[in-house]
Amino acid sequence: xxxxxxxxxxxxxxxxxxxxxxxxxxxxxxxxxxxxxxxxxxxxxxxxxxxxxxxxxxxxxxxxxxxxxxxxxxxxxxxxxxxxxxxxxxxxxxxxxxxxxxxxxxxxxxxxxxxxxxxxxxxxxxxxxxxxxxxxxxxxxxxxxxxxxxxxxxxxxxxxxxxxxxxxxxxxxxxxxxxxxxxxxxxxxxxxxxxxxxxxxxxxxxxxxxxxxxxxxxxxxxxxxxxxxxxxxxxxxxxxxxxxxxxxxxxxxxxxxxxxxxxxxxxxxxxxxxxxxxxxxxxxxxxxxxxxxxxxxxxxxxxxxxxxxxxxxxxxxxxxxxxxxxxxxxxxxxxxxxxxxxxxxxxxxxxxxxxxxxxxxxxxxxxxxxxxxxxxxxxxxxxxxxxxxxxxxxxxxxxxxxxxxxxxxxxxxxxxxxxxxxxxxxxxxxxxxxxxxxxxxxxxxxxxxxxxxxxxxxxxxxxxxxxxxxxxxxxxxxxxxxxxxxxx
Numbered sequence: 001x002x003x004x005x006x007x008x009x010x011x012x013x014x015x016x017x018x019x020x021x022x023x024x025x026x027x028x029x030x031x032x033x034x035x036x037x038x039x040x041x042x043x044x045x046x047x048x049x050x051x052x053x054x055x056x057x058x059x060x061x062x063x064x065x066x067x068x069x070x071x072x073x074x075x076x077x078x079x080x081x082x083x084x085x086x087x088x089x090x091x092x093x094x095x096x097x098x099x100x101x102x103x104x105x106x107x108x109x110x111x112x113x114x115x116x117x118x119x120x121x122x123x124x125x126x127x128x129x130x131x132x133x134x135x136x137x138x139x140x141x142x143x144x145x146x147x148x149x150x151x152x153x154x155x156x157x158x159x160x161x162x163x164x165x166x167x168x169x170x171x172x173x174x175x176x177x178x179x180x181x182x183x184x185x186x187x188x189x190x191x192x193x194x195x196x197x198x199x200x201x202x203x204x205x206x207x208x209x210x211x212x213x214x215x216x217x218x219x220x221x222x223x224x225x226x227x228x229x230x231x232x233x234x235x236x237x238x239x240x241x242x243x244x245x246x247x248x249x250x251x252x253x254x255x256x257x258x259x260x261x262x263x264x265x266x267x268x269x270x271x272x273x274x275x276x277x278x279x280x281x282x283x284x285x286x287x288x289x290x291x292x293x294x295x296x297x298x299x300x301x302x303x304x305x306x307x308x309x310x311x312x313x314x315x316x317x318x319x320x321x322x323x324x325x326x327x328x329x330x331x332x333x334x335x336x337x338x339x340x341x342x343x344x345x346x347x348x349x350x351x352x353x354x355x356x357x358x359x360x361x362x363x364x365x366x367x368x369x370x371x372x373x374x375x376x377x378x379x380x381x382x383x384x385x386x387x388x389x390x391x392x393x394x395x396x397x398x399x400x401x402x403x404x405x406x407x408x409x410x411x412x413x414x415x416x417x418x419x420x421x422x423x424x425x426x427x428x429x430x431x432x433x434x435x436x437x438x439x440x441x442x443x444x445x446x447x448x449x450x451x452x453x454x455x456x457x458x459x460x461x462x463x464x465x466x467x468x469x470x471x472x473x474x475x476x477x478x479x480x481x482x483x484x485x486x487x488x
Contacts, residue, residue: 015106023103026064027096038099041065042092046083076365090192093164100162104416105425109441110376111383112425115162115415118359118384120196120397121154123179124171125389129198130235131221133262133303135295135398138171145389148178150407152185154391157411159189165359167219169196169397171389174206180213187214194219196260200239202246207253219258219287220247225273233267244281251282258285258330263313264303271313275320278327287358288317288331290464292398293452304464311466314339321353321361332358334377335465338443341372357383377443381421395420398448399458423459432461433468 026038033053035043040053041064072082085091097115105112126141127134146154158166166186173179174197186193194217195210202210202220210218222243224230230240250257259278263271271288278286290310293301305313314336321329322344337355344352344366351363354372357379364371376382380395381403387393391406393414403421404414415421423429424447427440432454434445445462454460461468 020103022060022063023099025060027100036096037061038064038096039092042068042086042095045069046087048087074367075371076367089190090164093162093190097162097164107374108425109373110379110427110444111374113383115164115412116382116384117163117379118165118167119158119163120167120169120384120386122170122386122389122397123151123168123173123182124176126175127170127172127198128175128200128236129172129239131198131296132233132235132300133264133291133295133297135292135297136171136400137295141171141176142389146391146407148181150391151178151182154387154406154411155182155186155189155191157406159186159191161412161415163191163411165192165194167194167196172198172201174201180209183210183215184213187216192216197221197246198234198239199243199246200236202243202249204249207246207249207255210250210255211253215255217256217258218250219260220250221262222247222259222274222277223261224267225270225277229267229270233262247281247283256284258287259283259327260287260289262289262291263305264291264300265305265309266303268305268309268313271316275325275327275329279325283327285328285330288313288329288333290331290333290446290449292446292448294398294400294448298452307464307466307469310335310464311339315343318343318353328361330358330361331355333464334358334443334446335462335467337372337375337377338439338467341369341439341442344369359383373441376427376441378424378446380447381418381424385415385421393418395424395458396448398446399451401451401458420458429459430461431457431459433463433465434461435459437465437467439467 027036029036030040030053037060041061044061045065045068072079094117097113101112101114104114122136124141124145125136125138127138130139168179168183173195183193193215195215196219199220220243222230223233224240227240231237247257259274261271261274275286291297291304293304310333314333317329317331317336318340340353340355350366352366352369353361354364354368355361356375357377380399385393385395386397387406392402393404393406394400394402401420403418427444430440430444434440445465447458449462449464450460451458453463
């Protein structure tokens with residue numbers, strides 16, 4: 001049995017006064033070098049000798065190093081990979097966040113964080129395209145959108161709250177003149193900065209500005225393998241050609257890029273060819289976006305995949321990943337984590353593919369599979385949240401329920417105290433098919449889809465999941481079931 005199965009035991013350990021004192025001590029900064037005790041210990045563990053400081057090393061560093069090594073061995077991770085990860089500035093911020101969260105929330109299934117790993121900011125409603133599925137119904141900028149001064153203050157609030165990553169979305173962020181100024185400020189404050197764009201404005205000049213702003217990652221929407229499919233989806237002729245050209249400009253500038261595809265019945269058959277295109281162009285990531293009938297998407301519910309179609313897509317993505325796809329494949333559908341566990345098993349030896357919410361997929365040993373219950377699939381209000389152009393805080397971009405506003409409130413207070421976020425952090429609150437599901441800690445269903453299909457009820461079942469279909473409630477997939485399943 002995995003050590004991760006004993007969350008009650010670990011909570012008892014963390015609740016001990018001595019343990020809490022040690023964890024809090026690990027977060028204190030050294031007056032001499034500016035690192036926390038934990039950072040110094042991670043430097044020691046990774047063999048990073050350029051920041052040695054006698055003031056913050058010693059006994060505590062050895063204790064932390066012991067626990068890092070203990071967990072590494074228990075989960076079957078390779079030491080060199082762990083050491084490499086711990087030297088990454090953004091991964092380190094996430095580790096500090098986790099330690100602080102264990103002190104604040106304890107160890108829960110799934111985990112809850114003191115600050116989200118990811119905040120998606122719809123920077124403006126202004127957009128130069130007319131996409132059929134647009135969740136924000138973008139087109140024209142609204143007068144009450146945050147000013148540049150207010151936007152810079154929002155960045156400071158996120159950085160001060162120890163948010164790891166900030167993704168600018170929209171609308172089309174590049175239509176706003178102050179985008180590069182605000183993005184550069186976010187990068188300067190230590191946030192991992194990404195941009196979600198339709199790609200049509202990624203000229204060589206703008207890509208050069210993106211490099212100057214130190215934006216880490218660009219997510220480009222391409223919704224068809226052909227111009228006909230994509231342009232029909234996006235509402236403007238020539239948008240496919242411009243998006244592909246923008247993609248190539250980013251690759252030429254050595255910027256990490258992703259093709260993002262919202263999959264519906266209209267483009268389902270083209271999904272393999274879109275991933276082929278990503279591999280051919282040398283795109284580092286591909287993200288499958290769940291269709292959610294909100295915004296303009298409410299007029300296109302007929303495009304939504306059936307539960308069986310979505311299941312087949314999840315299996316296809318998993319198989320393609322497992323076969324060694326050159327492009328990393330991600331998915332915003334939380335069901336991918338459940339399908340991966342069903343198809344690959346939950347114990348034993350060997351490597352399996354694991355979905356880390358929709359932010360990453362990695363190959364790990366089967367010893368680490370129980371981590372899935374802590375990562376927890378849907379992370380709305382738990383691992384991430386979103387901000388509207390007006391500064392309203394939402395659980396995610398597809399669930400426009402205001403829980404606070406950054407013009408008058410502090411982000412940290414909203415994140416920790418919003419009642420809706422608290423409800424999402426406890427899977428016992430789930431109802432319907434998601435509440436009954438044996439995989440509710442691994443997946444949790446999509447809260448936005450629950451609201452879209454259940455009259456605004458965010459805690460009901462996800463109707464797009466095969467596990468919620470009455471005749472499949474006790475579905476047990478085998479590896480044979482998971483191979484070569486895709487609607488052609």
